[in-house]
Amino acid sequence: MFWSAEADTSAVLLAQMPVVLPAAANLYSALREPAAREDEDGTHFLFEAGGQTIRIARLAGVPPEIPLAAFVPLDADGFDRMEGIGRLLRALQGRTIPDDHRLTPQQKRRHRHMLQATDGRMNGATYRDIAGVIFGVDRVASEHWKTSALRDATTALVKDGLAMIAGGYRMLLRHRRRS
Incomplete structure (x- = not known):
C-alpha cells in the first residue's frame, strides 16, 4: 500500500x-x-x-x-x-539505518489497547469485560466499577479507537513534533 x-x-x-x-x-x-x-x-x-x-x-x-x-x-x-x-x-551508502521512532513504546501499547477495546465493544463486550481483558480481572474487581478510574480509561480507549478507525490512523504516518 x-x-x-x-x-x-x-x-x-x-x-x-x-x-x-x-x-x-x-x-x-x-x-x-x-x-x-x-x-x-x-x-x-x-x-x-x-x-x-x-x-x-x-x-x-x-x-x-x-x-x-x-x-x-x-x-x-x-x-x-x-x-x-x-x-x-x-x-x-550501506550505513546503519536508525529505527523509526514515530511512536514510543507506551504509544504503541496504548494503540494496541485502543484497537482491542474497540474490537471488543463492536462485538458486544461490556466496558467492564473489556477492562478485565486489558487491565486484569482481579484489578477491575478490586475497585467499585461506577467510580473506577479503569472505567474511565476503558471508555477513553474505545472512544479513541473509534476515532482512529474513522480516519485518525493517518496521524500515525506523521512524525512527532519537537519544540
Whole structure:
C-alpha cells in the first residue's frame, strides 16, 4: 500500500538533480523500483534496506535513468522529509539505518489497547469485560466499577479507537513534533 506524499511525511520526494550540482557521485542507479505504482503525481515505490522500508516518490516527468535530488518543501513537514532523506542516504551508502521512532513504546501499547477495546465493544463486550481483558480481572474487581478510574480509561480507549478507525490512523504516518 502506498500513502500519498502529503499523508506520509517521511516519504522521500525525488526530482531531477539541478545541473549546477556534480552528477558523477549520484546514487540514483542504486534505487530499485520493484512493484512501483504510477499515478499523476509520479512513481511510488518502497526501498528495502537493513530490514526497514523507505517510501519513495519520484515526481511525475522525472525519468529513472537521470541523476536525482531529494526535494524538501520549506514547510512544517520539512524535518520529517529530511529524516526520510537521511534514512535513504544511509541505506544507499550501506550505513546503519536508525529505527523509526514515530511512536514510543507506551504509544504503541496504548494503540494496541485502543484497537482491542474497540474490537471488543463492536462485538458486544461490556466496558467492564473489556477492562478485565486489558487491565486484569482481579484489578477491575478490586475497585467499585461506577467510580473506577479503569472505567474511565476503558471508555477513553474505545472512544479513541473509534476515532482512529474513522480516519485518525493517518496521524500515525506523521512524525512527532519537537519544540
